[in-house]
Every structure is written in C-alpha cells, then in structure tokens.
C-alpha cells in the first residue's frame with residue numbers, strides 16, 4: 001500500500017528532516033511512527049499525501065510513485081487518504097454534521113449520499129445526537145472524533161494521523177485509539193505519529209522509530225522504546 | 226452537478242456578505258470606470274453624428290437644389306469629372322441617401338427632421354480630393370461648380386469640422402485615459418477583495434485540499450465572485466449611462482436651433498451596444514482580477 005525508497009527531504013542545507021528512509025507498509029497494517037520532537041515524523045506523513053515532496057527517493061502509494069505525480073492528479077490521490085491532526089483542524093463556524101459533510105461535498109458527492117453516510121459515520125464515532133453542535137460546544141475528545149469521522153467518511157484506503165491524542169487526557173486518548181483500531185479492522189491502513197508511550201505499549205503494533213530523520217528501528221508488535 | 230452549483234452559489238454569496246465593505250468599493254470603482262468608458266464611446270459616436278456628412282475623407286460637398294433637373298445634375302457631374310486631377314472621387318447622394326443622413330444630423334432635433342422629405346431635401350455630390358490636392362486648390366476650382374444651374378451651395382469640410390474634430394479627439398482621448406486608469410484601479414480592488422476572501426477562508430481551503438477537492442472546485446466560487454463584481458459594476462454603469470444619455474438628449478432639444486450641436490446625441494440604439502460593451506469589459510476585469518488572485522493565493 002505504501003512504500004518508501006531511499007527518501008530524503010531537507011528544508012535547507014543544514015536541516016535534513018528525513019534521511020534515506022525506506023520501508024513498506026502492507027494493506028491493512030497499523031504503524032506507529034515514534035521518535036523525539038523534530039525527528040521527522042510529521043515530515044514523513046506529509047510526504048505520503050503530497051503536502052511535501054522529497055528531493056530524492058520514491059514514495060509509492062496504492063501502486064503509484066507520487067513524487068512526480070502531476071498536480072492535477074493529487075486531489076484524486078488525496079481522496080484515498082484520510083488525515084487526522086493534533087489540533088483537529090475543524091471549521092469552527094460549521095456544525096458537527098457540516099464539518100463531516102464538507103469532506104463529501106467538496107469532492108462532489110450528491111446530497112442523498114451525504115444525508116445517508118454522515119449520520120452513519122457520526123454514529124460510528126459515538127457522536128450521534130450531537131450533529132448540530134459547533135466545535136466550540138464539544139470537548140477535545142469529541143472534537144477529535146469529529147475529525148476522525150471527517151477523515152473516514154469517504155472510506156479512504158489509508159489514514160494518516162499526526163499525534164491525534166496529543167491534546168487529550170489518557171482516557172480520552174484511549175477512546176480515540178479504539179476508534180482508529182476499529183477503522184483499521186475494516187481494512188484501512190493506518191500510519192500514526194505519536195509521543196504517547198502508553199498507547200504504543202498497549203497496542204503492540206508495528207513501530208518505526210526515527211532519530212534526527214533516520215530510521216533507527218522498525219519492529220513488528222513493538223514497544224515505544 | 227446540481228450539488229456543485231448550489232455549493233458554488235452559496236459560497237459566493239456568503240463571501241459577498243462577509244466582505245461587504247471591500248465588495249462595495251470594488252463594485253463602485255468598477256461602475257464608475259465602466260461609465261467612463263461608456264461615456265467616451267457614446268460621445269465619440271455623437272461627435273461622429275455631427276460629422277456624418279464628411280465621413281470617408283470627403284472635403285467638399287456640392288449641394289443641389291431639390292428642383293434640379295437630371296440635365297443639371299449631368300452638367301455638375303461632367304464638371305467634376307473634368308477636374309479629375311484634383312478630384313479623386315465624387316459620389317452622388319440622392320434624396321434617400323440624404324434623408325438617411327439627416328436622421329443622424331438632426332437626431333437631437335426630431336422636429337426639424339420631420340420637416341424634411343423627398344421634395345425638399347438637398348441632394349449632394351460628395352467629393353474626395355486626390356492625394357496631392359490641398360483644399361485651397363480645391364477652393365479655387367470650386368467656382369466652376371458653384372456657378373452652374375441647379376447648384377444650391379458648395380461647402381468645405383475645413384470650415385465646419387476642424388473645431389468639432391478637435392473637441393472630439395481632445396475629450397475622447399483624455400476621458401478614455403481616465404477610464405482606463407480607473408478600470409485598472411477596479412481590477413486591483415477586485416483582486417484585493419478576492420485575496421482577502423481567500424485569506425479569510427484559508428482553513429477551509431486547507432481542509433478542502435486535504436480531502437481532495439480539485440483546485441478548480443476551490444477556485445470557481447472566488448472567480449465567480451470577482452466576475453459578479455465586474456458584472457454588477459457593468460449593470461450600475463448601464464443605469465448611469467441610460468440616465469445620462471436621456472437627460473442629455475432632452476437637454477439638447479432645448480438648445481437654440483442652429484446651435485450646431487443638435488446632432489451631438491445618440492438615439493439610434495448605439496447606447497445598447499455600449500451597455501453590452503460595458504458588461505463585457507466589466508466581466509473581463511472581474512475575471513482578470515479574481516483569476517490572478519485565485520491562482521496566486523490558493524496556496525495558503
């Protein structure tokens with residue numbers, strides 16, 4: 001599903017965010033990216049949906065090398081990839097329902113599909129009954145659930161999560177992890193960057209560890225350190 | 226498709242509301258500049274009316290009495306042909322032709338025009354001099370025609386049009402320059418309004434890009450917004466032009482007879498053409514301003 005081949009990305013001559021990274025992620029896998037702050041986790045995730053491009057190496061996603069993909073094809077790539085962020089990135093003046101529906105609207109899904117799929121996915125993330133609230137009327141955990149619903153509503157092949165539990169207390173974070181686990185069990189490949197030792201250690205999924213842009217460990221059913 | 230249209234319109238009008246002040250500034254500037262362009266075109270057309278008689282390089286006209294016989298006409302024609310070294314071309318403008326011309330010349334004085342008919346209209350020989358002929362030479366040989374039977378009068382373009390054409394080019398050029406600069410200001414204002422609208426919605430745009438909206442899908446509501454600025458400007462300018470033209474035309478009718486300016490009006494529907502032109506220029510200005518803004522600032 002995802003394959004990196006000798007990928008190097010630097011922001012300037014002395015800031016090399018990712019250095020010569022290679023790995024494979026099979027369809028349906030769940031992968032943690034760990035490493036200290038500034039080790040290149042976010043940069044790596046951003047290269048998977050073409051928010052960033054490496055100077056060297058190849059990034060294969062769903063059978064295509066996306067490094068040289070023409071800009072016109074990028075939207076179609078992204079329709080297969082859901083994104084979750086530490087700060088949720090919700091639209092503050094839109095309701096819960098509208099936030100999720102927005103992800104369908106902007107790729108041209110017809111209203112009857114939206115009316116049917118948005119409530120279903122809100123049910124899945126445990127937000128049934130809160131469709132009309134604004135993000136400001138939700139707890140952090142609930143806001144992150146909205147963002148999970150938005151990432152998942154278009155049934156992506158891949159879900160990229162950048163510290164999705166970073167702003168949440170442990171119990172709430174676990175709730176989000178159970179959700180991601182369920183989504184992973186439907187066959188969606190999940191790649192998640194995190195600092196959260198407890199989560200990594202309890203889930204026992206594959207762990208890829210970065211240090212100053214270099215992959216120093218790639219371990220199946222791994223632990224944080 | 227319908228969902229897309231609804232989305233686009235909703236976003237466009239939302240943006241109008243949020244950005245009311247800037248939008249108003251952009252629309253007003255567009256309207257005034259377009260009105261300037263429109264008035265330039267309209268006044269040029271009116272001046273052309275005033276000079277209708279002299280179109281096509283005509284420098285001298287031999288006016289014939291309505292009662293002139295065909296023998297008398299032939300005589301004048303022969304005399305004109307005899308001067309072929311000074312006269313490159315002479316065409317006869319008969320009753321019908323002269324009446325059509327009178328429609329334009331007396332556009333501002335319909336009362337006068339109504340008095341003219343096939344029985345009393347002066348017909349004309351319009352003559353274009355050869356390249357080498359200066360008008361003074363033409364004047365010297367003109368005695369040869371003015372004495373002929375059936376001839377009413379001989380007129381020279383020089384005597385009538387120099388002032389008018391000077392006024393025409395003076396006003397035409399300066400008004401147009403003014404309008405072009407204003408139009409530039411309108412484009413910049415539209416550009417700035419759209420840029421602000423895009424900036425205000427950068428979070429939405431970021432999310433749209435992440436979930437895979439195409440650039441065009443994101444861009445079109447903004448471009449439509451700019452296009453509407455231009456088109457609304459065109460509509461306001463059209464109303465202004467219509468009011469201006471109506472009042473001027475009415476005003477001209479109260480000028481004293483033979484003021485020489487009675488033809489300085491547009492009544493032949495050319496004002497509709499000008500309105501169309503203003504709409505097109507307005508739409509273009511809007512498309513250019515918003516198109517540049519949308520392609521440059523989408524990477525927020």
Ligand SMILES: Nc1ncnc2c1ncn2[C@@H]1O[C@H](COP(=O)(O)OP(=O)(O)OP(=O)(O)O)[C@@H](O)[C@H]1O
Nearest residue numbers: 011015016017035036037038039040041042043044
């Ligand atoms: N846009 C940018 N311009 C310049 N340098 C950048 C940019 N983004 C990241 N970097 C640098 O690249 C390196 C990797 O950053 P990245 O954000 O990928 O780290 P991270 O592992 O996600 O860190 P954290 O755990 O704090 O989120 C850092 O040294 C950072 O300063």
Ligand SMILES: [Mg+2]
Nearest residue numbers: 041042043162
């Ligand atoms: Mg990061």
